[in-house]
Amino acid sequence: MSDPMRPRASLRTAVVWDVLEDALDRRVKATGKDATGEESRTGLDVLDTGGGSGNFAVPVARLGHRVTVVDPSPNALFALERRAAEAGVADRVRGVQGDILGLFDVVERGGFDAVLCHGVLEYVDDPAEGVRLAVDALRPAGILSLLGAGLGGAVLARALAGHFKEAQTALADPAGRWGAGDPVPRRFTAEQLTALVEAAGVRVDAVHGVRVFADLVPGVLVDTEPGAMEALLQLEAAAAELPAFHAVATQLHVLGEARETSGA
Structure with missing residues (x-):
C-alpha cells in the first residue's frame, strides 16, 4: 500500500482515506473549542497500530494531527521516519517498536483521540483481544478505524x-x-468485524467494502483507458456503503466511536 494521495494507489486506499479524513475533521470540530467556546482547530492525537512505513500516518500528519505509529518492524519504522521527513511532518510523527498485544508497554492507555487498526487483526491469535486493546487506547468518544481482510x-x-x-x-x-x-492467517465477514467492535464497547457508525472491484479489474485497463481510473474510483466509492458489496470486498472497514466512559 502506498500513499493514499497517489492516483494508482488510491484504488486501494481511497474509500478508507475519505472516511477517515471526514471522521477526523468531525472529531476536531467536536473537541476543538477554546475557553470562550469558539471553535479552535487543533490537531488530534492519533495512534496507528501496525502502521508500518506510514501509508496512513504521514497523510494524517499532513492534516495537522500528531501520530504515533506502533509497529514490530525496525525497517518499517526507519522507512516511516524517512517518509515523514520527506513530507515535512517529522515533528508530528513518532514511531515506536511494539505490537498491539504489548501496546501499553509503549503508549499511554486512554491517550488518543483516534486509533487506526489496519491489517492487524488478521495476524493476532485473539482478534477480540486486539480490538479491546485498541479501544482501551482511546479517549472517551474517540474514533476507531478498523480495517480487516474480507472473506x-x-x-x-x-x-x-x-x-x-x-x-x-x-x-x-x-x-x-x-x-x-x-x-x-485469518479473514472476516462484515458481521464478524462489527460484532468484535460492538463487544469492545464501540458504537459502529459505518461499514464499508474496500477494493470491491480494484483487485479484479486488469491493471492495463486502468492504466491505459482514458478516464478509467477516475471512473473506477467513483464506482468503488458508490459501492462501498452498500451491504450487498460487503460480501465480495477484499477488505472491510469499520468506523466506530467509543463510549463516553471508554479509555478510563
Whole structure:
C-alpha cells in the first residue's frame, strides 16, 4: 500500500482515506473549542497500530494531527521516519517498536483521540483481544478505524482465477483460509468485524467494502483507458456503503466511536 494521495494507489486506499479524513475533521470540530467556546482547530492525537512505513500516518500528519505509529518492524519504522521527513511532518510523527498485544508497554492507555487498526487483526491469535486493546487506547468518544481482510473477496478471487477447490476451502474454513499456502492467517465477514467492535464497547457508525472491484479489474485497463481510473474510483466509492458489496470486498472497514466512559 502506498500513499493514499497517489492516483494508482488510491484504488486501494481511497474509500478508507475519505472516511477517515471526514471522521477526523468531525472529531476536531467536536473537541476543538477554546475557553470562550469558539471553535479552535487543533490537531488530534492519533495512534496507528501496525502502521508500518506510514501509508496512513504521514497523510494524517499532513492534516495537522500528531501520530504515533506502533509497529514490530525496525525497517518499517526507519522507512516511516524517512517518509515523514520527506513530507515535512517529522515533528508530528513518532514511531515506536511494539505490537498491539504489548501496546501499553509503549503508549499511554486512554491517550488518543483516534486509533487506526489496519491489517492487524488478521495476524493476532485473539482478534477480540486486539480490538479491546485498541479501544482501551482511546479517549472517551474517540474514533476507531478498523480495517480487516474480507472473506468473500478472497473466495471470489480464487474462483475467478480458476482455483475452485481453494475457493470452496476458504468458504468453509473458520479462518477463511484457502490452503496451507495462503499468506493471510485469518479473514472476516462484515458481521464478524462489527460484532468484535460492538463487544469492545464501540458504537459502529459505518461499514464499508474496500477494493470491491480494484483487485479484479486488469491493471492495463486502468492504466491505459482514458478516464478509467477516475471512473473506477467513483464506482468503488458508490459501492462501498452498500451491504450487498460487503460480501465480495477484499477488505472491510469499520468506523466506530467509543463510549463516553471508554479509555478510563
